[in-house]
Amino acid sequence: KAGVTQTPRYLIKTRGQQVTLSCSPISGHRSVSWYQQTPGQGLQFLFEYFSETQRNKGNFPGRFSGRQFSNSRSEMNVSTLELGDSALYLCASSARQGAYEQYFGPGTRLTVT
Amino acid sequence: QKEVEQDPGPLSVPEGAIVSLNCTYSNSAFQYFMWYRQYSRKGPELLMYTYSSGNKEDGRFTAQVDKSSKYISLFIRDSQPSDSATYLCAMSEGGSYIPTFGRGTSLIVHP
Numbered sequence: 001k002a003g004v005t006q007t008p009r010y011l012i013k014t015r016g017q018q019v020t021l022s023c024s025p026i027s028g029h030r031s032v033s034w035y036q037q038t039p040g041q042g043l044q045f046l047f048e049y050f051s052e053t054q055r056n057k058g059n060f061p062g063r064f065s066g067r068q069f070s071n072s073r074s075e076m077n078v079s080t081l082e083l084g085d086s087a088l089y090l091c092a093s094s095a096r097q098g099a100y101e102q103y104f105g106p107g108t109r110l111t112v113t
Numbered sequence: 114q115k116e117v118e119q120d121p122g123p124l125s126v127p128e129g130a131i132v133s134l135n136c137t138y139s140n141s142a143f144q145y146f147m148w149y150r151q152y153s154r155k156g157p158e159l160l161m162y163t164y165s166s167g168n169k170e171d172g173r174f175t176a177q178v179d180k181s182s183k184y185i186s187l188f189i190r191d192s193q194p195s196d197s198a199t200y201l202c203a204m205s206e207g208g209s210y211i212p213t214f215g216r217g218t219s220l221i222v223h224p
Contacts, residue, residue, distance in 0.1 A: 004156070033210075042216040043157070043201060056211050090156050098210040100147060104156025 002027065004093050004105035012111045018079040021108045025072050025093030031055075032074040033102065034066060037088040049074055050097040078110075086112045116140050119202055119215030128224050132189040136202035136215045139183065143204040146178050147212065148187045151199045160200075161187070164207075192222045 034046040045058040049068035066076045092102035149157035175188040203212040
């Protein structure tokens with residue numbers, strides 16, 4: 001069974017731009033969660049989507065948004081990029097909402113200049 | 114002070130040693146406790162999770178939770194060079210899965 005895939009793997013953007021990251025969960029998984037990982041703050045939960053609805057949300061500004069499609073694929077969008085948004089963005093999928101058994105993708109490394 | 118504290122290391126041990134990795138936390142509402150392993154340039158991989166206090170064993174790995182002390186541990190027996198990675202603890206209040214992570218401890222097991 002294929003694992004979680006994330007595209008693109010690397011991205012360089014300029015301050016003020018917006019970016020969209022994509023995540024394809026493991027086949028049959030309906031829950032997708034997004035995380036931000038930085039050296040300073042560590043791994044932080046952004047949000048979880050299940051059945052195309054946001055179920056949980058972490059403590060991030062409204063510039064961070066996401067959506068999930070009927071095939072469970074998910075996208076995350078960050079608008080008006082700031083230098084501090086430079087991070088590894090990880091996506092994780094699980095079979096059900098709120099499951100502790102999550103499978104992470106390799107992440108998208110975003111650099112904001 | 115962060116809700117979850119974890120020594121970043123690095124922790125360097127010889128092959129075959131018993132490794133102890135620890136986290137402390139301040140939120141007494143945490144009920145679920147997880148340990149992840151993250152290799153360089155990879156996403157985290159869930160090793161173990163436990164509910165409330167007690168011990169849980171899985172192969173060479175043992176997780177311990179002491180809620181009275183707000184302290185959790187992961188022990189690795191007979192450590193191998195392939196165990197070299199960053200180990201992250203995570204906790205949540207339950208009800209809905211919104212985890213709070215430690216910053217991770219870098220472990221190096223040398224042959």
